[in-house]
Structure formats: C-alpha cells, structure tokens
Amino acid sequence: MTIELNQNYAKLPDSYLFSTINKKIASFQKEYPKADIIRLGIGDVVLPLVPGVIEALHEAVDEQAVRETFRGYGPEGGYDFLRQAIAEVEFQTNGINIQLDEVFISDGSKSDVANIQELFGQKISVAIGDPVYPVYIDSNVLSGRLGDFEAVTGKWSEAIYLVGNETNRFVPELPAKKADLIYLCYPNNPTGMTLTKDQLQLWVDYANDQGNVIIFDAAYEAYIQEDGIPHSIYECSGAQTCAIEMRSFSKKAGFTGLRLGYTVIPKALQINGQSLNKMWLRRQSTKFNGAPYIVQKAGAATLQEPAKSQIADNIQYYMENARIIREGLEASGITVFGGVNAPYLWMKVPNGLSSWEFFDQLLTRAQVVGTPGVGFGPSGEGYFRLTAFNIHEQTLAAVERIQSFLAVGLG
Amino acid sequence: MTIELNQNYAKLPDSYLFSTINKKIASFQKEYPKADIIRLGIGDVVLPLVPGVIEALHEAVDEQAVRETFRGYGPEGGYDFLRQAIAEVEFQTNGINIQLDEVFISDGSKSDVANIQELFGQKISVAIGDPVYPVYIDSNVLSGRLGDFEAVTGKWSEAIYLVGNETNRFVPELPAKKADLIYLCYPNNPTGMTLTKDQLQLWVDYANDQGNVIIFDAAYEAYIQEDGIPHSIYECSGAQTCAIEMRSFSKKAGFTGLRLGYTVIPKALQINGQSLNKMWLRRQSTKFNGAPYIVQKAGAATLQEPAKSQIADNIQYYMENARIIREGLEASGITVFGGVNAPYLWMKVPNGLSSWEFFDQLLTRAQVVGTPGVGFGPSGEGYFRLTAFNIHEQTLAAVERIQSFLAVGLG
Structure with a gap:
C-alpha cells in the first residue's frame, strides 16, 4: 500500500x-x-x-559585503522601507487609504496569484475569466476545486467562466450562479482590454452584496494611458471589504528576472470575523522567507527618482x-x-x-x-x-x- | 452565505x-x-x-544593465548553469548519480519544505520528528492532515511523532504505525545531532519496503566535520526510489537574506508509475517563476573558488x-x-x-x-x-x- x-x-x-x-x-x-x-x-x-535600479542593486550588494550592514533573514511580509513606500506612492498619494501592514512583499505576482487560493475552503466555487491567464485556473485545479477537464469543450466541469467576447468587449457580465472567489485582471492579460471605474464598481458592489472575494490582478496597471481607467480596485467604494489586489514589478520595471511583487489585503477584509490579512501573514510566515533584501532595495528605488x-x-x-x-x-x-x-x-x-x-x-x-x-x-x-x-x-x-x-x- | x-x-x-x-x-x-x-x-x-559571492553579484547586476546580456524570466526549475554545477559538485564528485534535471532551484529551503506536501493526497499519514523544525508540521496542519492541536499534550491528533530523547540520542526509532510521508532532518535542527549512514540506511530500507516517501532536509550538511556522517541521503543504497532531499545556501553560504535553495527529486522516485520529479516540475512551473538570475549566479559562485x-x-x-x-x-x-x-x-x-x-x-x-x-x-x-x-x-x-x-x- x-x-x-x-x-x-x-x-x-x-x-x-x-x-x-x-x-x-x-x-x-x-x-x-x-x-x-x-x-x-x-x-x-x-x-x-534602468540605471537607477542598477545603482540601487550595486549599493545593496555592497551592504551585504560588510558585517555592520549585512542583512540575513528579513521580515516575511517584506521590509518596512518597501511596504511603506508602496503604501505611500502607489496608494496614499492617489487618495487610497492603504497602510504598510496591508502590503505583503513577495517574489512575484505569479506566486501570490497561485497561493492565495490556499486561504479558502476546499469546496468554494471559483469564477475565472475566459480567456484568462492560466495560473488562476491551474492553481485551483491542483487544489481540486475545478472538477475535471472536458476535452471537447476545453472547460473544467466545476469552473464558472466569465466569458469575454467581441460583444461585451472582453468585460464579462456578473456570474449567473454563486461564485465565491472571483478572479479579475485589468488591464487584462491576454486581451489588453480594460474596464471603467463604473464597470469595476459593479463587481465590487456585487461581491459585497453576495459575500464573495475578488482577486484583482493589477500587474499591468502601469501601462494605463487613458483617464477614467482604474489603476487599483480600491478606487472603487467598498473594495476594501471584498477585494485582494496583486501588483508586480515585473512588467512595470522590468523585474521579470529579479522577482518582486506584492499583494494588498486590507484589514477591513474580514469573513465571519476572520481577517484575511492575518491569514495571509500566517501563510507567508509559515511557507515563505521573504524576497531578497537586494531585490527589495531595487524595488524601493523604482518608486523614486531617477528610476x-x-x-x-x-x-x-x-x-x-x-x-x-x-x-x-x-x-x-x-x-x-x-x-x-x-x-x-x-x-x-x-x-x-x-x-x-x-x-x-x-x-x-x-x-x-x-x-x-x-x-x-x-x-x-x-x-x-x-x-x-x-x-x-x-x-x-x-x-x-x-x-x-x-x-x-x-x- | x-x-x-x-x-x-x-x-x-x-x-x-x-x-x-x-x-x-x-x-x-x-x-x-x-x-x-x-x-x-x-x-x-x-x-x-564572502568576497567571491559579492563579486559574482556585482557582475550579474551589470549583465542586467545591458540589453544584450539582460535576462528576464528564467526557467522555473532554475538555470542550467546552476543545476549542472550542483549535480556535479555536490553529488557526482561524491559518487552520487544525480543529474541536472533532478535538481530544482528555489527561493529557499523553507518554501520547498512547506510546498512539497502539495504533491501528496489529503489523507496520507505524516511522521514528523519531535523536537522538530516547525515548518514540517505547520504546512501539513494548513493542509488539514494533522487533525487538531491538543493543548494538554502539545501534540496534533493525527501526527505520528518520531520522538528524539537522551536515550536514543535524538535518532528516533522507526514508526510503530503506517507513516506515508516521513520528514527527517540531519544534521538536525534543533538538536544539532546526526545519524550514521547505517542508521539512515534503516529508514531508506523501511521506506522502500513500505512504499513511503522520505523528505530529507539536509540544510546543515556543510557543517558536518566527522567522517561516516552522510551529507546526502543518496549515499544510502536505494534512496533514489524513496527520498526527496532539500538543500539550502542559507546556512552554508550566508544566503539567508539572498534566498536560494534546491530540492532533489530523482527520476527513479515513482509512485504507482507517477513521477514525483514531473509533478514537482509542474508544481513549480504553475506556482513559481524561478529564483532571481543574479542570486543564481551568486549560488553558482559558491561552488567554485575563490568563494x-x-x-x-x-x-x-x-x-x-x-x-x-x-x-x-x-x-x-x-x-x-x-x-x-x-x-x-x-x-x-x-x-x-x-x-x-x-x-x-x-x-x-x-x-x-x-x-x-x-x-x-x-x-x-x-x-x-x-x-x-x-x-x-x-x-x-x-x-x-x-x-x-x-x-x-x-x-
């Protein structure tokens, strides 16, 4: 046996x-x-x-060469200097009240997007875009939530598909059946399409109304050129009680080989009195040992001049x-x-x-x-x-x- | 709801x-x-x-500053230059036949040790040392395998404890009941004790006989000073069909803040015809995007002079x-x-x-x-x-x- x-x-x-x-x-x-x-x-x-990042990396490497400035294990949630800079530059200056301890630094958005489902029960229903970045699906398949793959339709038997097409210009309608966990990615990979703040507000209102959680993948927000397109789901009213947002330095600052991302989980996001912020801290403290110090220094450099x-x-x-x-x-x-x-x-x-x-x-x-x-x-x-x-x-x-x-x- | x-x-x-x-x-x-x-x-x-690592880091950072040598996403399992160097220096030169594609690079041993249980069924029995590095337990608790914590005994209701004490000099006996997954760590954290090759061979034989899998955490092997203490479980005959080994650069080369480790899964490790090597590759490809290029270059530097x-x-x-x-x-x-x-x-x-x-x-x-x-x-x-x-x-x-x-x- x-x-x-x-x-x-x-x-x-x-x-x-x-x-x-x-x-x-x-x-x-x-x-x-x-x-x-x-x-x-x-x-x-x-x-x-960019030169500003290269300079920060060299400086951080030199710090690691000297006992007085050497850094070993860092905090699992990330160094305060980076968490604070993100909270300020990416959120507070845009009028969004996100605090240092609501920002969790990681080795990249892919890890966070794949791991976040661990916080939820085994039998929850999952709504996922179609077309979609495959990691949302695969991570839930490996956790046994999406049933079986049906080769004829190309669909997973238990997944709820949020279909994007020419008619809806790749902004799907609200799901017809109960969807506990909803993955949204805007600007979207793969379609490159966006939604307006009003369109996103519909999802936030729906999630708050139904008791759902939205995973908002904002990996491409830095590419938004037009006004009226939300950079963060927290621009929508009520999002802090229903949404988790993931951001990445990969596409924004060319960190695909340097590996750095972060996940925002507001303390207001509570399910039956349980704080998802606390659960994620526990998850990361148990299973992760932080992103490299030198990479976090590089990340902080991207948030200021000249980088x-x-x-x-x-x-x-x-x-x-x-x-x-x-x-x-x-x-x-x-x-x-x-x-x-x-x-x-x-x-x-x-x-x-x-x-x-x-x-x-x-x-x-x-x-x-x-x-x-x-x-x-x-x-x-x-x-x-x-x-x-x-x-x-x-x-x-x-x-x-x-x-x-x-x-x-x-x- | x-x-x-x-x-x-x-x-x-x-x-x-x-x-x-x-x-x-x-x-x-x-x-x-x-x-x-x-x-x-x-x-x-x-x-x-050490200076040899610092130099490698600076060189790698400079490569990232120039388009011709810039590296973005790397292979999820790690760069071949590092996987090959590990296979050669850490295993083949010691007469152990481990190949490049049996070595998976990660952001540290803690992540691997915590994530490896994902490959196994929900209802397997788990044997864990006592005393023990907490991550083996916590990662299995979060996956629901260890039952409930009993405050009076300090034990998890479903865990199989491999008790170390003065009498057995912290080398536990084989478990009395069926233990599907067995975590061993030698040199041990926290006791600092080791076992001999003969003692480890008993566990390997037992696992092969029973169809169990051993997770061998060798994070501290570089500290072994005496002869006759195994640096790798693969020094034991038959280990490639029952054991996964984890190694770390953290304690060996001071990489606690740089984040680099690896997991060895021999291709010979098959359960009912399913390859754990393939499953782990899939797991890492789905949920991880590789360790930073510059850190992998630093890791490779540790395997040669002067570092x-x-x-x-x-x-x-x-x-x-x-x-x-x-x-x-x-x-x-x-x-x-x-x-x-x-x-x-x-x-x-x-x-x-x-x-x-x-x-x-x-x-x-x-x-x-x-x-x-x-x-x-x-x-x-x-x-x-x-x-x-x-x-x-x-x-x-x-x-x-x-x-x-x-x-x-x-x-």
Missing part, C-alpha cells in the same frame, strides 16, 4: 501553454537553423534594468510598440483589441482559422511568434495575442512580415 | 515560535533600554557574504563558536548535545526548569537569548537551543554570562 498522491496533478493537461510554444519553435529552428524568428509571444520584457522617470520612459517605449502593432494590423484589415492601456494586443484571426493554425502559419511563413488565443481558454479560440515587449526595430519588422503574409493570403 | 475559508488556519496556535521570542525581547528592551542583549536564538548567520574556500572558512568560524559554547556549558556541568557536526547546541535545562522558564531567566538575568526547546515540540520540553551564529567575541561573552548565571543559581 503505497502513499497516495495528489490526483489533481493527473487532471491537468500535459503541457503548459508556453512549453508547447517553445517546443514548436525549437522544432522549426531545428529544421531551419538560419531562420530569424521574431518573438512577440511570451510577455517578457526586453529592455534592461521612476526612467521606468516611465520604458513603458512609453513599449506602448509605442503597441501602437505600431495595432495600427499595422488595422491597416491590413485585422480587428484588434487592447494595446491602448496595456502591452498586449488581442487580434481576431482572419479567415476562420483556429488560433493554433494561425500560430503555425505565422511561425513557418513569417517567422513571427505570438500566442494562440485558445491557450488562454476556449473563448480565446479564433484570437491571437501579440505583445509589445520587443525593441522597435524588431516590432516594426514583425508587423511588416505579418502584413506581407496577410497580403499573400492565409493557407 | 459568505465564502468558506480554510478552517485549518484557525487551528494553528496563535503565535509562531520566533514571533513570541521577539515580542519577549522587545518587551524586555522597552523596560531596560540600555540592556546589551546577545542573541544565540534565531538561526541566522552574522558574517557577511568555496571563503565559505569553508566561515563554517569553521561558526564551528569554533559551537566548540566554545559546548565546552563552556559542559564546564558548568550542563549536558549538551550537538555542536559537533552542526551549528546548533541542544542543552538540557538544569534544575527541572521548563524551557520557557529558562528562556525568561536567561533573558532577564544574563541578557542572552536562546530558543526554548518546547517551541520545537513537546519532546523539546526541558531543553534549550543555542546557535553558533554569532561573532566569537559575542559568543565568548554569552558563554561567560551563562556560566556566571548558572554559578549564582537558577531562580
């Missing part, structure tokens, strides 16, 4: 989206070693860390790419969503091709890599995600190749 | 061991602001990072502290375990005092901080942990204070 394994692992389809993409690229490269592939696929930044302006310039650089892609595709008659307040562009695949068919054709005929929409859920079928994370020259070249490829006609 | 929470959080006693200690220190310091407290409590290093020798010198420095404490306490007639192949010393509290009573007296009368043994489990009652992680001068001063305090007599 051997030990019982977590059988939910066997339920997850074999390959993670980006592994499959990488395998397809590797296979093509093997066949055509000289092919010059341009990647607008995985949402990874390409610009190096702050340098980072803002990088975001404008990427948003110029987004404009190039959007306008280039539209000039070829493609319907494009996103790319205005987000680094993601969500294009409608022409000629009724499936999103993987389009992926294969774009790779083999134009040597451009994007992400098939269906990889983000069944409602992503027929769409394709491109990202603004490349240098201008490559982005321009990619758009020209896509235009030529579309002009010749799809296979 | 509000969302259901994970009720296991409410089961965990309110304060984590080290928080309680810190509160007691803070309260004493508030009353006596001029008190000069020496800390031999929390197992955190005090020597700064390797610099680190070995630091370990000898701490082991000299261990000798000072051990001999000093023994000179005062105290029975002391550990401190020979580990940075921890486990002293028997004299005069029948409880370990918290001894903590309070040592703090208030000698201004020395240690860790009450009972904080590591009921069998720790009557014991007290001291660590070798301080500078010589402070360690010597602490031992003198303890000796004077013992000479005056306990309260």
Whole structure:
C-alpha cells in the first residue's frame, strides 16, 4: 500500500501553454537553423534594468559585503522601507487609504496569484475569466476545486467562466450562479482590454452584496494611458471589504528576472470575523522567507527618482510598440483589441482559422511568434495575442512580415 | 452565505515560535533600554557574504544593465548553469548519480519544505520528528492532515511523532504505525545531532519496503566535520526510489537574506508509475517563476573558488563558536548535545526548569537569548537551543554570562 498522491496533478493537461510554444519553435529552428524568428509571444520584457535600479542593486550588494550592514533573514511580509513606500506612492498619494501592514512583499505576482487560493475552503466555487491567464485556473485545479477537464469543450466541469467576447468587449457580465472567489485582471492579460471605474464598481458592489472575494490582478496597471481607467480596485467604494489586489514589478520595471511583487489585503477584509490579512501573514510566515533584501532595495528605488522617470520612459517605449502593432494590423484589415492601456494586443484571426493554425502559419511563413488565443481558454479560440515587449526595430519588422503574409493570403 | 475559508488556519496556535521570542525581547528592551542583549536564538548567520559571492553579484547586476546580456524570466526549475554545477559538485564528485534535471532551484529551503506536501493526497499519514523544525508540521496542519492541536499534550491528533530523547540520542526509532510521508532532518535542527549512514540506511530500507516517501532536509550538511556522517541521503543504497532531499545556501553560504535553495527529486522516485520529479516540475512551473538570475549566479559562485574556500572558512568560524559554547556549558556541568557536526547546541535545562522558564531567566538575568526547546515540540520540553551564529567575541561573552548565571543559581 503505497502513499497516495495528489490526483489533481493527473487532471491537468500535459503541457503548459508556453512549453508547447517553445517546443514548436525549437522544432522549426531545428529544421531551419538560419531562420530569424521574431518573438512577440511570451510577455517578457526586453529592455534592461534602468540605471537607477542598477545603482540601487550595486549599493545593496555592497551592504551585504560588510558585517555592520549585512542583512540575513528579513521580515516575511517584506521590509518596512518597501511596504511603506508602496503604501505611500502607489496608494496614499492617489487618495487610497492603504497602510504598510496591508502590503505583503513577495517574489512575484505569479506566486501570490497561485497561493492565495490556499486561504479558502476546499469546496468554494471559483469564477475565472475566459480567456484568462492560466495560473488562476491551474492553481485551483491542483487544489481540486475545478472538477475535471472536458476535452471537447476545453472547460473544467466545476469552473464558472466569465466569458469575454467581441460583444461585451472582453468585460464579462456578473456570474449567473454563486461564485465565491472571483478572479479579475485589468488591464487584462491576454486581451489588453480594460474596464471603467463604473464597470469595476459593479463587481465590487456585487461581491459585497453576495459575500464573495475578488482577486484583482493589477500587474499591468502601469501601462494605463487613458483617464477614467482604474489603476487599483480600491478606487472603487467598498473594495476594501471584498477585494485582494496583486501588483508586480515585473512588467512595470522590468523585474521579470529579479522577482518582486506584492499583494494588498486590507484589514477591513474580514469573513465571519476572520481577517484575511492575518491569514495571509500566517501563510507567508509559515511557507515563505521573504524576497531578497537586494531585490527589495531595487524595488524601493523604482518608486523614486531617477528610476521612476526612467521606468516611465520604458513603458512609453513599449506602448509605442503597441501602437505600431495595432495600427499595422488595422491597416491590413485585422480587428484588434487592447494595446491602448496595456502591452498586449488581442487580434481576431482572419479567415476562420483556429488560433493554433494561425500560430503555425505565422511561425513557418513569417517567422513571427505570438500566442494562440485558445491557450488562454476556449473563448480565446479564433484570437491571437501579440505583445509589445520587443525593441522597435524588431516590432516594426514583425508587423511588416505579418502584413506581407496577410497580403499573400492565409493557407 | 459568505465564502468558506480554510478552517485549518484557525487551528494553528496563535503565535509562531520566533514571533513570541521577539515580542519577549522587545518587551524586555522597552523596560531596560540600555540592556546589551546577545542573541544565540534565531538561526541566522552574522558574517557577511564572502568576497567571491559579492563579486559574482556585482557582475550579474551589470549583465542586467545591458540589453544584450539582460535576462528576464528564467526557467522555473532554475538555470542550467546552476543545476549542472550542483549535480556535479555536490553529488557526482561524491559518487552520487544525480543529474541536472533532478535538481530544482528555489527561493529557499523553507518554501520547498512547506510546498512539497502539495504533491501528496489529503489523507496520507505524516511522521514528523519531535523536537522538530516547525515548518514540517505547520504546512501539513494548513493542509488539514494533522487533525487538531491538543493543548494538554502539545501534540496534533493525527501526527505520528518520531520522538528524539537522551536515550536514543535524538535518532528516533522507526514508526510503530503506517507513516506515508516521513520528514527527517540531519544534521538536525534543533538538536544539532546526526545519524550514521547505517542508521539512515534503516529508514531508506523501511521506506522502500513500505512504499513511503522520505523528505530529507539536509540544510546543515556543510557543517558536518566527522567522517561516516552522510551529507546526502543518496549515499544510502536505494534512496533514489524513496527520498526527496532539500538543500539550502542559507546556512552554508550566508544566503539567508539572498534566498536560494534546491530540492532533489530523482527520476527513479515513482509512485504507482507517477513521477514525483514531473509533478514537482509542474508544481513549480504553475506556482513559481524561478529564483532571481543574479542570486543564481551568486549560488553558482559558491561552488567554485575563490568563494568555496571563503565559505569553508566561515563554517569553521561558526564551528569554533559551537566548540566554545559546548565546552563552556559542559564546564558548568550542563549536558549538551550537538555542536559537533552542526551549528546548533541542544542543552538540557538544569534544575527541572521548563524551557520557557529558562528562556525568561536567561533573558532577564544574563541578557542572552536562546530558543526554548518546547517551541520545537513537546519532546523539546526541558531543553534549550543555542546557535553558533554569532561573532566569537559575542559568543565568548554569552558563554561567560551563562556560566556566571548558572554559578549564582537558577531562580
């Protein structure tokens, strides 16, 4: 009688989206070693860390070289200097009352987004966008909450899908059935679309009314260009009693390789008298030992000059790419969503091709890599995600190749 | 009808061991602001990072400043340069056949030790040392496997305790009842004791025979001074089919603030045809985004010169502290375990005092901080942990204070 394994692992389809993409690229490269592939696929930044961050890192490393300034274990929730700076710069200066001890520093938003479900009961219902960033789903599948995968529909039997489509411009309606835990991500990955403060307020009111909790993934808020788009869910009235917000330094400051993020859990968020803020502190104290001191120092540097302006310039650089892609595709008659307040562009695949068919054709005929929409859920079928994370020259070249490829006609 | 929470959080006693200690220190310091407290409590290093590591960090930071060498998202399991170096230097050169893809890099051993239980079923039985590093217990409590806490006994109703005591010299006997998952830590935290290869082989044979899995926490292996003490469980025959090993850079190379560890899961470790190596890769790919590139470069530097020798010198420095404490306490007639192949010393509290009573007296009368043994489990009652992680001068001063305090007599 051997030990019982977590059988939910066997339920997850074999390959993670980006592994499959990488395998397809590797296979093509093997066949055509000289092919010059341009990647607008995985949402990874390409610009190096800004000088202000590099300087902060060197300084922090030097502190670690001397006994008097060496830092070992840090507080599991993060150093006060960073928690305080975030509370002030990201929230209080925008009129949002978030305090130091409501901000929990982590090694990245992915970890937090995946771990947050641990605070909840085994049998809660979970509402998730479709299309969606796969981690919300996978982490709940591994915890056994989403039932079984139905290959025909591409859906999990127990998940509540919040369907985004052309009609609702990727802002789903409130769920028809009871949804205890609701994942929202705006600006959205993968669609690049946003919602207005009024639209978000509807969700907050609904959650407060029903006793639900919203996980608001704001990883891309720094890319918002237009007024009237909420940067934080706490801009909405009542959000502090129903919402957890996650933020990341990855896309904002190019920290994808440095690993830093944070989760905001207001003390007002209580369920039957239990504080989720306290539960998360306990979770993090038990299972995590804090983000590296030198990385937290780098994070704090991003919130002040000179790094702050340098980072803002990088975001404008990427948003110029987004404009190039959007306008280039539209000039070829493609319907494009996103790319205005987000680094993601969500294009409608022409000629009724499936999103993987389009992926294969774009790779083999134009040597451009994007992400098939269906990889983000069944409602992503027929769409394709491109990202603004490349240098201008490559982005321009990619758009020209896509235009030529579309002009010749799809296979 | 509000969302259901994970009720296991409410089961965990309110304060984590080290928080309680810190509160007691803070309260004493508030009353006596001029008190000069020496800390031999929390197992955190005090020597700064060695020059070879500092140099590697600066170099890696500079790579992150330039587009051509900038690294964003890394592989979730770690960079090959580090996985390969670990496989070679830590295992293959010692005649142990561990390959690159059996080594998973993480942000520290605490995370891995806490997360590994996710791979197993909800209803498995769990055997845990007593005394023990609390994370093995707490992570299984939060997953609902250990039942309820019984305040009178200090035990969890469903846990199988592997009791260490003076008689067995803190090497417990094989469990009397079925134990699916077995946590072993040698050199041990908190007792500082080790087992021989023959003793460890008994556990490996038992696990293979019964179909159990052993989690072997080898965080302190670098402190082993004597021959015949296994550095890795894979020195035992058959361990690759039943054991997972965790290692850390924290205590070995002073990375407590830099955050780096790794978990070894041999491909031969299969349960009913399911590979735990594959499951862990999936777990990490889904819920983790890798350790920082610059920290992984620092980790690789520790495995070669000049850092390797610099680190070995630091370990000898701490082991000299261990000798000072051990001999000093023994000179005062105290029975002391550990401190020979580990940075921890486990002293028997004299005069029948409880370990918290001894903590309070040592703090208030000698201004020395240690860790009450009972904080590591009921069998720790009557014991007290001291660590070798301080500078010589402070360690010597602490031992003198303890000796004077013992000479005056306990309260």
